[in-house]
Amino acid sequence: MVKKEELQMSRSPTIHSRKYSPSKSSTWLNCPLSTLLNDGSNQETNPQAEFGTQCHELGAALISQSLNLIDYDSEVKPIEEVIKDLDMYSEEMQEIADGYADFVIQTIEFEKKRTDTEPLIVIEQHLDMDFDDDAGGTLDCGIISSLDGGTLTVIDLKTGRTPVYAFDNESGLFNSQLGIYALYFYKAYKDLYPIKKVRLVIYQPVINNTNNYEMPIEELLQFESNVLIPAVKRTKVENPEAHPGKYCRYCAGKAICAKRAEANKLVMQALKKPVTTMTDADIEALLPHLDEVFQYAKDVMEFAIKKALNGHKWSKYKLVHNKGSRKITDEEGVIKACEQVGIDPYGPKKVAGITELTKRIGKSKVDGLIGAYINMQLGSLVLVPKSDPREEANIIEEGDK
Ligand code: SF4
Numbered sequence: 001m002v003k004k005e006e007l008q009m010s011r012s013p014t015i016h017s018r019k020y021s022p023s024k025s026s027t028w029l030n031c032p033l034s035t036l037l038n039d040g041s042n043q044e045t046n047p048q049a050e051f052g053t054q055c056h057e058l059g060a061a062l063i064s065q066s067l068n069l070i071d072y073d074s075e076v077k078p079i080e081e082v083i084k085d086l087d088m089y090s091e092e093m094q095e096i097a098d099g100y101a102d103f104v105i106q107t108i109e110f111e112k113k114r115t116d117t118e119p120l121i122v123i124e125q126h127l128d129m130d131f132d133d134d135a136g137g138t139l140d141c142g143i144i145s146s147l148d149g150g151t152l153t154v155i156d157l158k159t160g161r162t163p164v165y166a167f168d169n170e171s172g173l174f175n176s177q178l179g180i181y182a183l184y185f186y187k188a189y190k191d192l193y194p195i196k197k198v199r200l201v202i203y204q205p206v207i208n209n210t211n212n213y214e215m216p217i218e219e220l221l222q223f224e225s226n227v228l229i230p231a232v233k234r235t236k237v238e239n240p241e242a243h244p245g246k247y248c249r250y251c252a253g254k255a256i257c258a259k260r261a262e263a264n265k266l267v268m269q270a271l272k273k274p275v276t277t278m279t280d281a282d283i284e285a286l287l288p289h290l291d292e293v294f295q296y297a298k299d300v301m302e303f304a305i306k307k308a309l310n311g312h313k314w315s316k317y318k319l320v321h322n323k324g325s326r327k328i329t330d331e332e333g334v335i336k337a338c339e340q341v342g343i344d345p346y347g348p349k350k351v352a353g354i355t356e357l358t359k360r361i362g363k364s365k366v367d368g369l370i371g372a373y374i375n376m377q378l379g380s381l382v383l384v385p386k387s388d389p390r391e392e393a394n395i396i397e398e399g400d401k
Contacts, residue, residue: 019038019132020035020132023137025180027251028231028235029176029228030243031241031242032235032240032242033259035240037251038252047088051088054088056124056159057085058082059104063123067108096206103210104141107143107153112145115146120144120145122185123141125138125139127188128184137181139185140157141154141157142185144185144193144195148196148197152193155203156202163204166200166212169389174215175202176223176227178202179200182198182200183224186198186217196217198220199212199213200212200215244259244262248260248295255304256303264293267289354374
């Protein structure tokens with residue numbers, strides 16, 4: 001049993017820095033100008049982000065209840081009360097939060113068994129960061145145990161479907177968001193607990209993606225002195241430079257940044273070479289840039305449409321309605337009219353999808369009841385860089401067909 005007095009919990013409301021948000025660190029560590037554009041004036045919330053925030057709230061409440069954690073900032077509410085305040089609450093949210101809470105509790109139990117001592121645990125802890133007054137963020141879960149002479153673990157719950165990795169094979173760097181949380185969690189407790197090893201853990205249940213990266217504490221401190229502090233300094237000069245990259249899509253200036261426009265124009269200019277057909281080498285040189293070109297086009301188009309919807313007149317473009325479609329406005333009237341002349345007004349009955357059936361049957365009973373009638377279909381093929389961790393698909397070679 002975990003001793004109550006040795007555990008800590010902070011449930012301060014989730015406050016993120018505007019310019020130096022750890023979740024946007026891949027942008028501002030690489031592009032100094034982005035900190036001027038990400039000043040918070042353009043922050044938008046979307047339903048997915050709100051769903052994620054509420055999953056975190058429920059997960060944190062489940063963990064604190066299960067471990068009997070102390071909340072120094074506010075009264076701990078019963079789970080039913082927490083759920084009442086979640087306007088996006090659903091069975092899916094409950095599943096994600098339950099899975100996350102189980103994962104955190106199992107991790108703690110594992111560390112306790114291997115050390116025989118009580119770990120320090122923090123959940124939803126706000127961390128101030130000393131490199132700027134605006135810098136700070138909320139750590140999902142942090143654990144410090146005496147494992148291997150002192151192990152600091154940060155666990156980050158991801159609720160989106162884009163895979164997130166604790167270590168990026170392409171860049172050869174660990175996830176900077178988790179690295180920054182680990183660094184400031186370390187700084188907050190280093191005088192109280194010896195720490196030799198750091199573990200960054202991504203828990204992403206919606207796509208079964210749990211992965212981690214381990215490093216000695218020295219590697220994290222080198223990140224601070226060689227990457228973090230120099231990057232912050234570059235943002236504080238009079239005219240910060242712009243360095244476009246694949247992170248531009250997360251920047252508030254994504255649609256209006258001249259440097260990003262220039263970088264994408266350069267890629268497209270490569271297509272204007274006076275050749276009739278492109279070689280495999282030409283195409284391979286272009287492939288790594290196409291994601292960003294598509295994303296850039298999408299960002300600019302969304303920006304232009306949003307402005308037009310707000311009343312702005314573009315000099316050479318206008319808003320029009322797409323082709324409309326007919327819609328039944330009174331179903332009862334249609335049913336009555338058809339039945340009066342002996343016509344069946346109903347469409348074909350269809351079996352519900354697997355997600356809906358899982359909701360109706362219950363996750364634990366689905367396999368037993370209908371598992372024999374379900375198989376796994378391979379997803380559509382996508383072309384990704386060789387560094388992608390997924391296994392290569394088996395395709396008939398050109399010439400063997
Ligand atoms: S759009 Fe890209 S290049 Fe421009 S400021 Fe943002 S991150 Fe930097």
